Amino acid sequence: MSETASIREKHDGELDDRGSVRLWLRLLTCTTVIEKRIKRRFADRYDITLPRFDVMAALDRHPEGMTMGQLSQALLVSNGNVTGVVQVLVRDRYVSLAPSPTDGRASVARLTQLGRECFAGLAEAHHEWIEAMLAGLDRDQRSQLHDLLGALKDSLAADDGGKE
Amino acid sequence: MSETASIREKHDGELDDRGSVRLWLRLLTCTTVIEKRIKRRFADRYDITLPRFDVMAALDRHPEGMTMGQLSQALLVSNGNVTGVVQVLVRDRYVSLAPSPTDGRASVARLTQLGRECFAGLAEAHHEWIEAMLAGLDRDQRSQLHDLLGALKDSLAADDGGKE
DNA sequence: ATATGATATTTCAAGCTTGAAATTTCAGGT
């Protein structure tokens, strides 16, 4: 009864011999499953959303603060998106927002003391969840996967290199 | 000047020795980049969204039709979500929705003739885009990546096997 | 000093996504 239920793959049952699409769907499925689990656990146990965690994680690694634009680039999301997420973090006292002393257009976001303390706990849980989900891969497999994804990243950069 | 710009990685600059998190972020980045490119190209060139394409793709492989619940499971999204996406596809005449003859609760969605014709073009473009983005990986690399992602899927199924 | 183009940010409408509540129907047992 300890059957490990296999995970359904998006568009499971594909019959075409389009290996590249199959590979993409498998990649998408793995990412989606992991992301949804993390999202759900953050919501259930910490009452926080993944985008807010992402912003806090970025700020935690930049104690000097980050501008909205830097956050947008670091997180691969739009500017307008960052504005909204940061606003609620400011409202909840996890982040402070101050005008840049050197550039009147930019504002600099920083974790508050409260934000730093809360984030430490979140990051610890996050790390444990990832570790558990990858537990089935040994050191070599992780290393190979990491390298292959690096090759994929390079391939993506070669295809329409940035401007399309 | 034909520099292949490298792709920024989410939370790039991570210094911790948390290899598992690094692997996860790389996985997430690759998936995000591919997904956003497909999404943008569908929007720009075909005026369609990715969720709508996903539904059409599922229906294309099930000419006999699918219930909303089957679509929800196949696409890894919620029931309510499928309802909304199918509604606009019905409005646009790509999909027909009929009550199930065997179960009064269920309704069966099918591609219309128009839907099938349009989808053929979409699928062709989709396949080409994926192929181009994976062009930097040779046959062996693709095969290894596919297998490693399979191992990851198994690992995910082992961690909290379905009910958490 | 000023005009101009570039940059940083915010605002906003449209669309996706979820989970919970409500509705309808089914299937089994009495």
Next chain:
DNA sequence: ACCTGAAATTTCAAGCTTGAAATATCATAT
């Protein structure tokens, strides 16, 4: 026939995401 729990679906509020338009500021050339 009737109850009751299960299953399929829809509705809805809340939140994320984007891209385009609008604002404000900077930097540079004149």
